[in-house]
Amino acid sequence: MLEVRGIEAAYGSSQALFGVDLAVDEGQMVALLGRNGMGKTTTIRTLCGLMPARAGSLTFLGEDIGGLPAYRIARRGIGLVPEGRRCFPNLTVRENLLATARGEGWDRAAVARLFPRLEERAEQMARTLSGGEQQMLAIGRALMTNPRLLVLDEATEGLAPVIRHEIWAAIAAVKARGQAILIVDKNLKDLLPLSDTCVILEKGRSVWRGNPDDLAADADLQDRYLGL
Template sequence: MILLSVVGLETFYGASQALFGVALEVQEGEVVALMGRNGMGKTTTIRSILGLERPRAGTIHFDGRQITGMRPHRIARLGIGLVPEGRRCFPNLTVLENLVAAARPGDWTVPRIVDLFPRLGERRGQYASTLSGGEQQMLAIGRALMTNPRLLILDEATEGLAPVIRQDIWAAIRTLKGRGQSILVVDKTLSELLPVADRCFVLEKGATVFSGSPAALTAELQDRYLGV
């Protein structure tokens, strides 16, 4: 079943066009990688899906319902959870307060989040501002999961994190995949991203230039679209 479908998406910032017909989809229970060099439209695509930017053309469907141009809070309530680039935890709230701030009823509870990220249990009374970058990323993921989303979107899932913390995040993503969580993930660490992804979509200059399995994303294509 197709959970998220994006077709012909065009988004502008003022007079400047950022997206030129982006197309992608996420099946129920699938992990999809959204890839591309910096500035190629990945975050704009995510912002358009979430209603943070209003597309001028194209359609976005979630769970069979058109959500193009819908207000962000309504889209979130339909079951899309975001882990934003830069984490953006509430600095003056504790770990526990961050987790429950936007919680919605469902299978994901504080004990399950602590089971996924034991460090958060150890630091549940600390303010988010006192956590390391990796711990804040764990908290951002936990906070999104506490909304019990149908689709989890991770924008730059491991950017700027120490290698050992990146491994913890990827282990959590693999665990979520094993539990059937639908995930759309943006990350540049191909060695970790490709093994966990079921499908890949690559953006170049605001357009989808590749869609297919990780195996079909050959070294030549990686060098052409993702190389430095």
């Protein structure tokens, strides 16, 4: 479904990615891992057209999407849940969801089943929601685009444990529907059991790709690249 090969990217004269490789197949969940500042968010920004790639290739559903603007990449089926949530603060929950609605499958009723509290707060302004509720809304908003690939950057960062549990349960339910997912998160205990493949970045390069069980069992590997 998605193939990223040798991607390089920079912020002005400061290069951030030096060769990132990863792939996501239909129905697969891939965890993108690494310490802070290793290039995870930059990889996602480049994939989603929010910053240009200097080199390498981006192929999605057999089409070269390198160089396409973000809105065209979104229309081709990549739904982003950005770091920091970034809900539309002056729109209600209902308006946030309707603003991105397209296609069939995920609609307001389906999102309400996934996150019942969003339906309870349907007419509430997004800026008044808790952080956990905003994350639920950001996920629901991305799903309302009916993406072929769902991308989550820092899926549970800064959330209380009870809310993290709800988010992970929702991600598991979304995956069970056959949704392809690319996810960044630091919580290996919850992340690895759901993932099919892991890719680790170190200083803007892909340095390891493998089975989540192998990563979970290798304390030296975790310590070397994840600082655990």
